[in-house]
Amino acid sequence: MDNDIPTVIFLGQPNSGKSTLFNAIAGPKALTSNFPGTSYKHTHSEVNIEGRLLNVVDLPGTYSLNPSEPAEKVILSHLFQERPDLIINVVDASILGRSLELTLELLELGFPMIIALNMVDLAEKKGIQVDPENLEKRLGVRVAPTVASHGRGLKALLEAAFFCLDNRCPLVSPHWSGDVEEEVKRLAERLPKEIIVAGNPRFTAIKLIEAEKTFCVEVLAEADPELKRDLDLIKRRIEDKRRAPAYEVIAAERHHLALKISEETSRVRRGRQRSWERRVDDIIMHPVLGYLILGLIFLAFFFLIFKIGGPLEGALLGPLARLRAFLSGWLGAGLIFHVADGLLQGIGGGAAIVLPYFVPLLFFMAFLEDLGYLARAGFLLDTFMHRIGLHGKSVSPFILGFGCNVPAVLSTRVLESRRDRVITSLLIPFIPCSARTTIVLALVAFYLGPAWALGFYFFNILLVALVGRLLSLFFRDPSPGLILEIPSLKAPSPVNMARKTYLQLKSFVKFAWPLLVGGSLVLSLLQFLGLDKVLNAAFSPLVVHGLGLPEPLGITLVFGFLRKELSLIMMLQALGVEYTNLLTVISREQILVFTVFVSFFIPCLSTFAILWKETGKKVAFLSVGLSIGVALLVSLMVRLIF
Amino acid sequence: MFTLAEAPRGRPLRIVDVQGREGVRRRLFALGFHKDDLIEVNSHGILRGPLLIKNLTSDSSVALGRGIAGKIMVDLSSDGQ
Numbered sequence: 001m002d003n004d005i006p007t008v009i010f011l012g013q014p015n016s017g018k019s020t021l022f023n024a025i026a027g028p029k030a031l032t033s034n035f036p037g038t039s040y041k042h043t044h045s046e047v048n049i050e051g052r053l054l055n056v057v058d059l060p061g062t063y064s065l066n067p068s069e070p071a072e073k074v075i076l077s078h079l080f081q082e083r084p085d086l087i088i089n090v091v092d093a094s095i096l097g098r099s100l101e102l103t104l105e106l107l108e109l110g111f112p113m114i115i116a117l118n119m120v121d122l123a124e125k126k127g128i129q130v131d132p133e134n135l136e137k138r139l140g141v142r143v144a145p146t147v148a149s150h151g152r153g154l155k156a157l158l159e160a161a162f163f164c165l166d167n168r169c170p171l172v173s174p175h176w177s178g179d180v181e182e183e184v185k186r187l188a189e190r191l192p193k194e195i196i197v198a199g200n201p202r203f204t205a206i207k208l209i210e211a212e213k214t215f216c217v218e219v220l221a222e223a224d225p226e227l228k229r230d231l232d233l234i235k236r237r238i239e240d241k242r243r244a245p246a247y248e249v250i251a252a253e254r255h256h257l258a259l260k261i262s263e264e265t266s267r268v269r270r271g272r273q274r275s276w277e278r279r280v281d282d283i284i285m286h287p288v289l290g291y292l293i294l295g296l297i298f299l300a301f302f303f304l305i306f307k308i309g310g311p312l313e314g315a316l317l318g319p320l321a322r323l324r325a326f327l328s329g330w331l332g333a334g335l336i337f338h339v340a341d342g343l344l345q346g347i348g349g350g351a352a353i354v355l356p357y358f359v360p361l362l363f364f365m366a367f368l369e370d371l372g373y374l375a376r377a378g379f380l381l382d383t384f385m386h387r388i389g390l391h392g393k394s395v396s397p398f399i400l401g402f403g404c405n406v407p408a409v410l411s412t413r414v415l416e417s418r419r420d421r422v423i424t425s426l427l428i429p430f431i432p433c434s435a436r437t438t439i440v441l442a443l444v445a446f447y448l449g450p451a452w453a454l455g456f457y458f459f460n461i462l463l464v465a466l467v468g469r470l471l472s473l474f475f476r477d478p479s480p481g482l483i484l485e486i487p488s489l490k491a492p493s494p495v496n497m498a499r500k501t502y503l504q505l506k507s508f509v510k511f512a513w514p515l516l517v518g519g520s521l522v523l524s525l526l527q528f529l530g531l532d533k534v535l536n537a538a539f540s541p542l543v544v545h546g547l548g549l550p551e552p553l554g555i556t557l558v559f560g561f562l563r564k565e566l567s568l569i570m571m572l573q574a575l576g577v578e579y580t581n582l583l584t585v586i587s588r589e590q591i592l593v594f595t596v597f598v599s600f601f602i603p604c605l606s607t608f609a610i611l612w613k614e615t616g617k618k619v620a621f622l623s624v625g626l627s628i629g630v631a632l633l634v635s636l637m638v639r640l641i642f
Numbered sequence: 643m644f645t646l647a648e649a650p651r652g653r654p655l656r657i658v659d660v661q662g663r664e665g666v667r668r669r670l671f672a673l674g675f676h677k678d679d680l681i682e683v684n685s686h687g688i689l690r691g692p693l694l695i696k697n698l699t700s701d702s703s704v705a706l707g708r709g710i711a712g713k714i715m716v717d718l719s720s721d722g723q
Contacts, residue, residue, distance in 0.1 A: 063669075063672035063673055064668075064671075064672040066668055066672065068664075068665070068668070069665070069668065069669070094701070095674075095700055095701050095702045097674070097699070097700045097701070098673075098674035098697075098700040098701075098702050101672070101674065126701070244677075245664075247664070247668065248660075248667065248671065251668070251671040251672070251676070252671075252676055252677065255671070255674065255676045259699065259700070281684070281685075282685070285684075285685045285694060286685075287686075287687075287688045291688075375705070378705065379687060379691075379692055379694060379705040380687065380691075382687060382691055382692045382705065382707065383687050383688060383689045383690065383691035383692070386707070391707060392692065392705065392707075416669070480665065480666060481666070481706075481707035481708075481709045481710045482692050482705055482706060482707035482710070483666070483669050483670065483673065483704065483705075483706060483707070483710060484692075484704065484705045485673060485702065485703070485704050485705075486694065486703040486704060486705055487703075488703075
């Protein structure tokens with residue numbers, strides 16, 4: 001890391017508007033997009049803000065800094081590695097008391113910090129007026145009121161940030177009530193230098209008292225039994241006096257101090273409570289109306305796919321086909337054509353098939369997320385998710401999966417337990433992404449009718465539920481259950497939605513597009529070398545005898561692994577017919593079997609890669625095995641039934 | 643004293659105790675659910691679904707699964723808010 005460029009870390013509780021603020025300040029200019037989470041890799045973005053080069057890092061939202069919680073441990077170790085020159089702590093002014101609990105922990109940590117008092121508009125709508133100057137005095141750090149979604153207050157925030165970068169703003173760690181304070185001090189003084197983390201004895205002492213059975217306490221017990229005895233003694237004294245576990249005592253201390261500061265620094269005007277929000281929420285979460293609305297939103301989702309994505313795709317595919325025809329006329333059928341064709345299929349296919357569906361979906365997802373609806377959908381669907389061994393937090397990764405499985409797997413980072421993450425990640429490849437939707441539309445809806453396509457979707461969701469149920473049998477430890485914050489409803493800002501869509505699209509393009517292009521190139525070369533016939537022969541037992549399909553379709557399976565939607569294009573090419581004449585060479589039943597098999601038989605290469613990266617090699621291969629097994633079983637069933 | 647899962651809707655409740663495993667308790671604390679806080683059940687999910695809980699002390703809302711709600715002991719609060 002370059003020492004000349006100061007590191008600024010954005011940190012805040014989930015739903016505090018931290019990412020919105022980060023994007024508003026650094027997002028569009030950031031050189032690398034950010035998907036932080038379990039990876040220990042540093043995700044920096046060097047940006048030029050008002051003429052100063054900064055190294056900005058957007059860490060995932062966190063409620064606290066508890067080293068026994070894996071996701072929070074990642075944040076802590078990130079902080080220790082980065083040793084930030086400044087932390088911008090984003091605080092939700094509308095729930096100041098709770099937000100300040102993290103702020104107090106950050107004060108204990110002691111890195112230079114300023115506070116972005118965000119969502120002051122929402123707070124005011126709730127009838128809460130926070131006095132930033134008073135808060136500044138009370139906490140001893142600079143406070144700048146902001147409304148990130150509208151870009152308000154950014155200038156003052158940046159001024160405060162630059163001031164602290166230039167003049168080192170020292171922090172004062174908060175003090176607890178008498179008895180606890182004394183014990184913390186005693187331990188801090190007693191600590192030998194080598195075990196002090198982040199150069200801060202007080203923070204180390206508090207974390208040691210708070211920690212139950214973490215690795216560092218075990219190490220401590222071995223290295224310095226006497227210190228461990230003292231620590232146990234201090235903990236026991238606190239626990240005896242307060243009649244609660246030490247970690248609870250410390251949490252309660254923070255809670256009460258945070259509430260006290262919040263009460264002292266904000267004025268609550270009665271009567272302006274947001275009663276409309278309550279009323280809207282009563283409808284959205286209603287046992288009958290709520291599900292009706294959820295159903296309507298799903299319909300809107302499909303409407304978006306069918307009515308916007310479809311025509312857009314058509315408009316893009318036409319010129320692509322013409323360009324291909326032109327290339328074949330111009331370059332002949334030699335190696336150069338195949339290379340050019342592979343590149344064209346990769347680049348153009350990605351643009352023409354994935355983007356028309358993906359962009360509207362991303363935008364729609366950003367809308368639902370910013371509105372606060374995704375959490376509410378999680379609440380409504382929790383019951384059903386429990387039936388398949390998961391809970392409501394897995395809902396948003398699943399919904400994202402309809403667009404593309406890759407960001408869906410990424411978004412499983414919101415799940416706290418590894419068990420939930422693995423099950424959700426294994427199920428996501430069964431969610432029909434936009435590429436598979438193209439196949440279902442083109443084959444099932446066109447040749448068997450729209451009712452069949454809807455039936456296919458219904459069956460698909462049922463299959464996800466069944467596989468989920470099956471998987472949860474193998475994970476014996478139960479899901480920890482749902483604890484999901486329901487953020488206030490907010491009017492989404494179009495600029496912020498567009499920004500979010502852009503950033504997600506950018507990371508998709510960076511990650512998946514090279515794979516698409518590379519895959520297409522390889523396939524094109526396979527054809528040129530005549531290896532497709534070899535592959536067809538190799539797949540023949542499965543394709544012809546197992547699935548009852550024509551032998552030339554074998555090669556499409558390879559395409560299906562590289563890119564699902566290529567299976568469709570290659571199917572026509574392999575069978576040597578025009579789209580409209582398909583039924584002359586293949587029956588409706590065969591179309592159904594083919595669609596089912598191609599949809600499920602393997603996660604596409606990009607999904608496989610992201611599964612590997614996010615959940616490890618084992619889970620990625622497990623996913624492949626699971627998909628092949630399920631696809632075979634279901635295809636054979638379809639073949640037997642029809 | 644009864645569990646949050648059995649609590650009536652729309653009545654101010656005081657948290658008497660948060661039971662359960664350490665991990666769950668810690669997460670609840672981090673979300674601003676502490677002993678002595680005033681909370682209210684806003685809504686019940688269908689088919690033994692989750693509960694929508696509003697924390698009147700910190701003014702935030704959280705959805706809790708039944709299992710977790712069954713570990714939070716509450717009492718009706720007389721002083722309202």
